[in-house]
Amino acid sequence: GQQLNQSPQSMFIQEGEDVSMNCTSSSIFNTWLWYKQDPGEGPVLLIALYKAGELTSNGRLTAQFGITRKDSFLNISASIPSDVGIYFCAGQRSGNYGQNFVFGPGTRLSVLP
Amino acid sequence: DGGITQSPKYLFRKEGQNVTLSCEQNLNHDAMYWYRQDPGQGLRLIYYSQIVNDFQKGDIAEGYSVSREKKESFPLTVTSAQKNPTAFYLCASGVTFDQPQHFGDGTRLSIL
Numbered sequence: 001g002q003q004l005n006q007s008p009q010s011m012f013i014q015e016g017e018d019v020s021m022n023c024t025s026s027s028i029f030n031t032w033l034w035y036k037q038d039p040g041e042g043p044v045l046l047i048a049l050y051k052a053g054e055l056t057s058n059g060r061l062t063a064q065f066g067i068t069r070k071d072s073f074l075n076i077s078a079s080i081p082s083d084v085g086i087y088f089c090a091g092q093r094s095g096n097y098g099q100n101f102v103f104g105p106g107t108r109l110s111v112l113p
Numbered sequence: 114d115g116g117i118t119q120s121p122k123y124l125f126r127k128e129g130q131n132v133t134l135s136c137e138q139n140l141n142h143d144a145m146y147w148y149r150q151d152p153g154q155g156l157r158l159i160y161y162s163q164i165v166n167d168f169q170k171g172d173i174a175e176g177y178s179v180s181r182e183k184k185e186s187f188p189l190t191v192t193s194a195q196k197n198p199t200a201f202y203l204c205a206s207g208v209t210f211d212q213p214q215h216f217g218d219g220t221r222l223s224i225l
Binding site (some may be wrong): 088 | 154
């Protein structure tokens with residue numbers, strides 16, 4: 001099936017640092033979503049992007065819909081301990097693909113005090 | 114409060130038994146989904162339903178069954194045919210099939 005790649009797979013940062021992660025695909029997507037999953041919980045939707053080039057913020061989080069429509073980026077500024085978790089991207093394709101949304105494998109973020 | 118409720122939080126099954134995981138939503142969403150998540154892994158789609166009384170297989174449907182008799186309910190049965198059922202199971206719903214999905218808090222299934 002369709003694959004989404006997320007980079008990096010995992011990262012360790014110091015509290016207060018900024019974080020950047022991305023999600024790429026070989027196919028074009030119409031919508032990009034970013035989720036965060038805390039240990040033992042379900043993913044929570046952070047940001048939804050609907051237009052190429054769109055830049056959207058949610059507090060310290062900023063996400064962008066890539067111009068090529070094949071990628072998306074998530075930045076976290078001034079990280080804090082509660083940012084720890086797994087960040088998933090998801091992309092939506094147009095047309096009759098059955099499985100409408102495709103999820104990436106996730107980026108695992110650890111924040112060191 | 115509106116939301117997606119999965120129960121139970123933890124579930125134990127003996128080998129050879131079927132077990133049913135509950136998912137209920139009061140968001141009036143048409144679309145519902147079941148995913149499986151293994152340790153350190155991403156989400157794999159088991160089944161999805163675009164509307165009541167309809168459902169489709171996802172990428173890993175073998176050994177699982179679902180029903181969608183009511184809009185608010187989408188139970189998942191893990192059958193004895195599923196040889197490696199130990200995993201974290203997530204239910205999600207969306208306003209429609211092409212709208213962002215919102216997740217429940219999951220059920221962790223373990224084999225005794």
